[in-house]
Amino acid sequence: MEESTEGRGISRRCLLGAAGGAGAAGMAAGGLAGAAGRGWAGDDVPPLAAVGGTSVPFHGRHQVGITTPPQAYGHLVAFDLRPGAGRAAAAGLMRRWSAAAEAMTAGRPPAGDDQIALDAGPSSLTVTFGFGRSFFAKTDLGDRMPAALVPMPPFPGDALDHFRSGGDLWIQIGADDPLVAVHATRILHKAASGTAAMRWQMNGFNRARGATDRPRTVRNLMGQLDGTNNPHPFAPGFDAEIFAADTTGPHAWMNGGSYAVVRRIRMLLDTWEKLPVDRQEQVIGRRKDTGAPLSGGTETTPVNLAAVRPDGALAIPGDAHIRVAAPASNGGATLLRRGFSYYDGPRPDGAPDAGLLFIAWQADPTTGFIQVQRKLAGADGLTRFLRHESSAIFAVPGGAASGSYVGQALLES
Ligand SMILES: C=CC1=C(C)c2cc3[nH]c(cc4nc(cc5[nH]c(cc1n2)c(C)c5CCC(=O)O)C(CCC(=O)O)=C4C)c(C)c3C=C
Numbered sequence: 001m002e003e004s005t006e007g008r009g010i011s012r013r014c015l016l017g018a019a020g021g022a023g024a025a026g027m028a029a030g031g032l033a034g035a036a037g038r039g040w041a042g043d044d045v046p047p048l049a050a051v052g053g054t055s056v057p058f059h060g061r062h063q064v065g066i067t068t069p070p071q072a073y074g075h076l077v078a079f080d081l082r083p084g085a086g087r088a089a090a091a092g093l094m095r096r097w098s099a100a101a102e103a104m105t106a107g108r109p110p111a112g113d114d115q116i117a118l119d120a121g122p123s124s125l126t127v128t129f130g131f132g133r134s135f136f137a138k139t140d141l142g143d144r145m146p147a148a149l150v151p152m153p154p155f156p157g158d159a160l161d162h163f164r165s166g167g168d169l170w171i172q173i174g175a176d177d178p179l180v181a182v183h184a185t186r187i188l189h190k191a192a193s194g195t196a197a198m199r200w201q202m203n204g205f206n207r208a209r210g211a212t213d214r215p216r217t218v219r220n221l222m223g224q225l226d227g228t229n230n231p232h233p234f235a236p237g238f239d240a241e242i243f244a245a246d247t248t249g250p251h252a253w254m255n256g257g258s259y260a261v262v263r264r265i266r267m268l269l270d271t272w273e274k275l276p277v278d279r280q281e282q283v284i285g286r287r288k289d290t291g292a293p294l295s296g297g298t299e300t301t302p303v304n305l306a307a308v309r310p311d312g313a314l315a316i317p318g319d320a321h322i323r324v325a326a327p328a329s330n331g332g333a334t335l336l337r338r339g340f341s342y343y344d345g346p347r348p349d350g351a352p353d354a355g356l357l358f359i360a361w362q363a364d365p366t367t368g369f370i371q372v373q374r375k376l377a378g379a380d381g382l383t384r385f386l387r388h389e390s391s392a393i394f395a396v397p398g399g400a401a402s403g404s405y406v407g408q409a410l411l412e413s
């Protein structure tokens with residue numbers, strides 16, 4: 001049975017983690033020992049299960065939610081500053097948001113808690129904050145806007161909804177428990193009151209942690225393993241490809257930061273599902289069941305783009321998604337893809353409103369997403385099964401040190 005602590009509104013479970021289950025760098029299963037030391041000596045309380053007890057520390061050089069393994073539930077929320085809200089108001093908001101995020105990711109109740117996630121533990125909650133281009137003019141910080149935060153160019157085939165694109169501020173919320181994710185979303189929305197209004201919200205999901213016998217690549221709504229050939233955080237060159245280069249001067253506030261490109265990409269599932277599986281595999285260039293490249297091997301075997309079949313045809317077709325998107329086809333352009341599926345029921349035309357909340361992380365969107373998407377829009381066999389329906393790009397500053405808030409180096413210097 002669950003026990004809540006009177007007056008503090010936090011479950012004792014939150015303070016007693018479970019052993020095991022921290023599958024990734026930066027994650028701590030039962031990583032709440034500090035909290036547990038604050039007067040909670042009970043040993044008759046059942047501990048949180050591994051999913052609930054896993055915490056991802058909020059503070060660090062980089063914000064969380066970039067290299068953190070994708071959680072089961074995700075909410076992407078964009079806000080616009082209210083008229084009259086300038087730099088000081090934005091600083092106050094980032095301070096409130098960071099304090100709430102720091103508390104919730106540690107399994108503590110934030111200020112003004114509504115207690116809807118009392119007994120769930122942190123459940124790998126991450127909260128990631130970003131700034132859109134429009135933020136800088138409204139806060140009189142135009143001279144601090146980095147050159148890499150370019151306007152997104154149009155691409156052939158785009159069908160963008162302006163009202164679900166862009167935004168002054170962005171929050172990515174991820175957690176392995178749905179109540180924890182919704183709780184964080186609602187708390188952060190309430191904390192914005194008076195300063196910023198919600199512009200759009202999109203809700204997504206991935207496979208539940210623990211549903212498979214071992215952590216494995218997520219499967220998207222087309223049925224493919226998606227994320228296999230992502231760059232690995234421990235690989236040489238990863239930081240240079242994904243995180244902004246350290247600088248001094250007006251853009252030093254982005255040290256440790258990254259750029260997020262967010263695209264809501266609807267999948268034309270009724271058309272896709274009519275295609276035989278072997279044709280679907282040719283479109284991607286990988287086996288649908290195992291994720292192995294059509295050049296052979298297992299999911300993790302390096303792709304051989306030069307491999308030919310006995311009949312002399314390319315094993316991975318010329319218009320296969322993984323060929324056209326590969327760094328080798330794009331001057332080395334590398335992205336870290338970390339998205340969420342969405343499934344929002346039927347559209348008025350009867351087709352499923354379903355697809356991918358595609359999020360790409362990179363050191364520079366011009367040499368990252370924009371370069372690759374230009375190529376894909378013209379040459380990728382997958383394109384005819386997709387519609388890009390919203391688009392945004394955000395500068396995501398480095399993580400906050402303990403006692404400071406995300407974006408402080410921008411807003412207070
Ligand atoms: C602009 C970049 C990309 C968009 C947009 C994009 C959309 C998209 N992709 C899939 C499914 C898969 N993509 C896969 C690999 C892959 N995709 C991109 C880029 C974009 N994808 C890259 C750079 C790569 C890696 C290429 C490589 O070097 O091998 C795969 C294969 C498995 C994997 O490696 O992740 C799948 C499957 C969908 C469904 C989609 C839009 C909805």
Ligand SMILES: [Fe+2]
Binds near residue numbers: 321325
């Ligand atoms: Fe892709």
